[in-house]
Amino acid sequence: MSGLRERKKAATRAALSWAAIRLTVARGYDAVLVEDIARAAGVSPRTFNNYFASKAEAIAARHLDRSRRVADALRARPAGEPLWTAVEAAVLFAWAPGPEVEQSPPDAHDEWVAGLRVMLAEPALQGEMLRAGALAEAELAEAVAARTGTDPAHDLYPHLVAAAVGAAAGAATRHFLRADRPEPVHRMLSDALTQLAAGLPPPR
Amino acid sequence: MSGLRERKKAATRAALSWAAIRLTVARGYDAVLVEDIARAAGVSPRTFNNYFASKAEAIAARHLDRSRRVADALRARPAGEPLWTAVEAAVLFAWAPGPEVEQSPPDAHDEWVAGLRVMLAEPALQGEMLRAGALAEAELAEAVAARTGTDPAHDLYPHLVAAAVGAAAGAATRHFLRADRPEPVHRMLSDALTQLAAGLPPPR
DNA sequence: ACGCATCTTTGCGTGCCACGCATTTTTCGC
DNA sequence: GCGAAAAATGCGTGGCACGCAAAGATGCGT
Numbered sequence: 210m211s212g213l214r215e216r217k218k219a220a221t222r223a224a225l226s227w228a229a230i231r232l233t234v235a236r237g238y239d240a241v242l243v244e245d246i247a248r249a250a251g252v253s254p255r256t257f258n259n260y261f262a263s264k265a266e267a268i269a270a271r272h273l274d275r276s277r278r279v280a281d282a283l284r285a286r287p288a289g290e291p292l293w294t295a296v297e298a299a300v301l302f303a304w305a306p307g308p309e310v311e312q313s314p315p316d317a318h319d320e321w322v323a324g325l326r327v328m329l330a331e332p333a334l335q336g337e338m339l340r341a342g343a344l345a346e347a348e349l350a351e352a353v354a355a356r357t358g359t360d361p362a363h364d365l366y367p368h369l370v371a372a373a374v375g376a377a378a379g380a381a382t383r384h385f386l387r388a389d390r391p392e393p394v395h396r397m398l399s400d401a402l403t404q405l406a407a408g409l410p411p412p413r
Numbered sequence: 414m415s416g417l418r419e420r421k422k423a424a425t426r427a428a429l430s431w432a433a434i435r436l437t438v439a440r441g442y443d444a445v446l447v448e449d450i451a452r453a454a455g456v457s458p459r460t461f462n463n464y465f466a467s468k469a470e471a472i473a474a475r476h477l478d479r480s481r482r483v484a485d486a487l488r489a490r491p492a493g494e495p496l497w498t499a500v501e502a503a504v505l506f507a508w509a510p511g512p513e514v515e516q517s518p519p520d521a522h523d524e525w526v527a528g529l530r531v532m533l534a535e536p537a538l539q540g541e542m543l544r545a546g547a548l549a550e551a552e553l554a555e556a557v558a559a560r561t562g563t564d565p566a567h568d569l570y571p572h573l574v575a576a577a578v579g580a581a582a583g584a585a586t587r588h589f590l591r592a593d594r595p596e597p598v599h600r601m602l603s604d605a606l607t608q609l610a611a612g613l614p615p616p617r
Numbered sequence: 618a619c620g621c622a623t624c625t626t627t628g629c630g631t632g633c634c635a636c637g638c639a640t641t642t643t644t645c646g647c
Numbered sequence: 648g649c650g651a652a653a654a655a656t657g658c659g660t661g662g663c664a665c666g667c668a669a670a671g672a673t674g675c676g677t
Contacts, residue, residue, distance in 0.1 A: 214624075214673060243663070253627050258664060262536065292615045332466065335547065336540025343543060357615045363592075369584045369605055370613055376580035380573045388567075401573055408612035409574055411496045411561045418644060418653075447634070457656050462635060 222260050224250040226270040233268060234324035238331045265337035268328070272338055276345030276375070278303035283352040292356060293406040296374055300402060301395050304378075326386060342379060346371040377401040426464050428454040430474040437472060438528035442535040469541035472532070476542050480549030482507040483578070487556040496560060497610040500578055504606060505599050508582075530590060546583060550575040581605040 228249035232241045243264055247254045261267040282299035290298075328334060346368070354360060354367035361367050381397040391397075404410075432453035436445045447468055451458040465471040486503035494502075532538060550572070558564060558571035565571050585601035595601075608614075 217673095218625085239662095242661095255627055255629090255665090256625085259626075262664075264663080265540075293613075332544070336469075336544040339543035339547060340536070340540040343539065357617075359616060365584065365588045365601065365605065366608070366613075366616060368588060369581060369608060372580035372584040373577050373609060373613060376576035377573060380569065380576040384569045384572060397569065401569065404570070404573060405577060406612050408610050409497075409570075409577060412563060412570060421644090422654080443633095446632095459636090459657065460655055463655075466635075468634080 221250065221252060221256075222270065225252070225257060225260055226267050229264065229267040230271060230328075233328050234321065238264075238328060238334065263337070265333045268334055269337040269341040273341035273344060275303055276342055276378075277348060279345065279374070279378075280348035280352040283349065283356070288356070292353070292370075293402070295356065296353075296370075297399060297402045297406075300374065300378060300398055304394060304398060322386070329386065339379075342375045346375045349374060373405055374402070377405045425454065425456060425460075426474065429456070429461060429464055430471050433468065433471040434475060434532075437532050438525065442468075442532060442538065467541070469537045472538055473541040473545040477545035477548060479507055480546055480579070480582075481552060483549065483582075484552035484556040487553065487560070492560070496557070496574075497606070499560065500557075500574075501603060501606045501610075504578065504582060504602055508598060508602055526590075533590065543583075546579045550579045553578060577609055578606070581609045 225246060229241070229246045232245055232249060241264070243257050244254050246264070246267065247257045250257075257267070261270065279299050282302040283295055286295035286298055329338070350361050350367040350371035353370045354364070357367065357370075359366045378398060378401070381401040382394065385391045385394050385397050429450060433445070433450045436449055436453060445468070447461050448458050450468070450471065451461045454461075461471070465474065483503050486506040487499055490499035490502055533542070554565050554571040554575035557574045558568070561571065561574075563570045582602060582605070585605040586598065589595045589598050589601050
């Protein structure tokens, strides 16, 4: 069902996560109190912890949502499509920029990226981001299993594929954030997955 | 240098990490206080936080040390050896059981594994374990770059390989812990890396 | 339209944790 | 041994995660 109740919950969750990210990028991780985030989202501090077990989890929630979409997107690909073609399409789809890109003015873009870099350097966040990826990988493994006729409960293969895809996506995005004048993310992702499906042969 | 100072520090670090793991496996994550760990290691509670930023980090420290050894082991392989041969050898070497295996009586083995499973189910730990893997991947990327003539600062390749290797190792160990009557870890690792180097072709 | 059952939010209290700072103790090089 | 450097310790503080119970909002059947 998608009644008022559930939509409101999702909205509160999104508001909390977004407030957490926005404030942290602007001010730095430990200059933002849970109290601030709750106030920015218009709920009580106690309610914050009904949605997220920690400040870090709130920040990582967007990453979790995005990563989850990969599994959904993979399920939506035609059944006959080769696995790695479908996987690449699913990843690129999930990483496609949403409509919120035009919200932030492009002249603040560098500032935003700089803030992001600082934020992602926070140890407490790194763990939570990786954990979000790992949670999504479990769903991705299900989708891969369904497509390849393997069994997530007994076979290594689907988990291996999911973990490798997650690793490739992570490496690509970190490379993107590391670069001074970066190429578009979708190219990095495509590159990484192509190399992965080719067995990661050493260059030259 | 490896003076008394450094050896003592390493010993204290190891004692704290080991105490944290042992107590957590026995009693559960939040039934163990930092105070307990410090007492078990014979240091003051304040000293604990001179070594580790959190309880979770102390527990993940062993995993970090083991993962770090992969990079060292890779550097120790002959220069002419093909990349993936060297990588597999390095991983298997780093995961080889240490001399502490005989310390714990085999009749308590099942109990230990059960405790491990419970411990690794703790959300706060999962993030820290993954982070430990990620930190080790940075070093592995350096070693891969040295071996393949790539540049960690500008090329995606070494990071991609390191991330994929980490993902494969993680998937293999999780599969090992998941299985009821598991095959030996080194076989799972070998399998996973072989499939990875083959481009993860779908079975059948 | 109403009221009951269910879910959500909130306030309060508690125990633990991470860490800054100043002090004491230990180690190292000479 | 001795002075400098480093590590261990004690104390204090601010914040966090969460259990619990009361109050409020929502959904559903009639």
